[in-house]
Amino acid sequence: MPIGFRVAAICLLFLVESVAIFWIAMALAGEQAKWKHRAVFYVGFCAVKWVAVLALAMEGEDEVKLWSFLLELFLSLATLMLLCLIFCRACHIALAKAAGASMLGYFLAYSITDFLTETAAYYTPVFDGRYLLVFTSLVLPYLLALAVTGVIVFVLRKTEFSQYFSYLFQGRLRMAVSLAIGLLLMELKLFLTHLFPDVVHNAAYAAFWFGLIAVALFVIQFGAMYAASRDKVKAQEETIAQQQAHMELLEELQSEIRAFRHDLTNLLSGITLSAQEGDLEAVQEFMKRTSGYFDEKLGKEIRQMEGLSNIKVYPVRSLISTKLGLMQQRQIQVALEIIHPVTGAKMPTEDLLRCQGILLDNAIEAAAKEEGKIRVVMLQGEGELYLAVANNYDEQPNLSALGKGGYTTKGKGHGTGLSSYRKIVSRCKGCLARTYLKDGFLVQELRIPV
């Protein structure tokens, strides 16, 4: 066979392998990549593979096995590194998740291609034509592998597996276990071929591999779902705790109302006497004094309660009631206004929570030390959810620096919130964030399409 044909066939195979790895890894991470990054990976992958081919060819057949083992290990790790780097640069996802997705993608893609080539090799009748042999035993199974990969990717994307997948990387222990398993799976084939070089590669062997993939997939899916459900239970427990806090607040309000009623009865009985005697001046004086009394005593609490109960997104409600408690502790005056029901927007609830949390935390940190004031507004209208958090300040913040990562007036360890806030905003389509100074307040607005 001419050398050109061989090279072309090998190039095609590398391309298919790299496409399969990249596809699956992307689907696992739940991201979309640009063509530029894909191309970088394909080229890098091919380069790594060619290095492998040339190195092995130079060594010859009867060299020490250890050398080729190390070489292959090194090359697979290099591929992994390349993919991780591309992930981190292109999709801005955490390194651990990127590594996990890459390892699994590598494992799945290789297992599929191996299985199909083994089967093809086993069932292919012996031909005279060598070209045809290349076609049936290499090109065809690889194209089939591509199709299978496509199906897997489709299923992964349809079931939104990436959400479960990210649960596998929350918390240090979970992350370590997931990464270790991923690495083991990735290098399993390599270890096996070098530990047991005498095993005959036949259809049964391939079937064993196929079974292994199925089991691995099942275990991963199960693990991810288990982790997700545990997190859900935890979140529910938190919500219950916060609801309890809310209830306590309501009870407190009730007892205040009782005290107020008692108060009012006393006051009224005093004024009844004046009224009976026809002392109009005293009555008027009384009216003047007491008209603002109710509002002063209970108006604010009642309005806050009303506002809170208008939030129909429960996690947001509990977040805000927690932060209100914190503000009360720090003796910051709060005005909370939510006059219409808030039912959510075109932003995942976790992101909405994080945004609102960051804005509130910043307001609490930045509010003036004495007589701090914070105003919180949420308004869901036609087509948009409007959020505003305003706080007064001691020292006028520098707006242009505010958005750049790590700006803070509080010293080290603060100021990471706003940059992640901006990241979330830029991720949400149609969102609009506005920051401005008005009448001594720093106002942060966020408008999200509904």
Next chain:
Amino acid sequence: MIPVYLCDDEAAVNALLEKLVGDQVMIMGRDMGPVKTAYDPISLLEMQKEGEVPAIYFLDIDFPGYMSGLELAVKLRQYDPRGFIVFITAHDDMMFETFRYRLEALDYIVKGDAAELAKRVNGCLESICQRLMDEPDGKGAYCSLKIFDTIRHIPLQEILYFEAVGRRHTLVLHMDGEVLEFNSSLGHFEEKLGEGFWRCHRSFLVNRARIRSVRLKENLVELDNGETCLLARKAKAEYASNRKG
């Protein structure tokens, strides 16, 4: 002349306001008027379409049987984003913060005794005058920006620069005392704003009128408020050749 609109469903309040505002405009010789009165939101919206913008609106918050003052104000804003809205209401416990931020209402006056009302109305007119004077004369160019259902006109001289961030077409618009972040592309604005703006870097579009200096050595463009933008090599060459020529 800036038209003034009053809208309250109580005739007495309307009459009182009409007198107050009319007197103030007369006494101070303000550039305002004519003062028009509406008794319900729908006729006010019709009146607004006939008159000029920006305008001044004194609005009640409750209109039994009609839309609320909030909805009315949202509708008014759609047509007149730069207008001045003042709410007048019987109770002082309602949603002022919402009006202040969402609708950028100027003030919130509680109906009380006439002297207090007069003082507050006067204060409002005063601050409107001040704002109008501070504002550029209106003949300058604007950059219009669609924000949900309203269009905002931003005077070009208030714009410092546009910055593209992230990979998903997010723009950050830096202005005097305000930062705005939204989905759009730099190329779109470069085309729309034309010569007055300079694409000095892949992710920066700077208002030429606000540049203080171009620091060639550090590859920075410094603006008149001390902020800096990056300067790309290509833009630097362009700048140098322009200076020679």
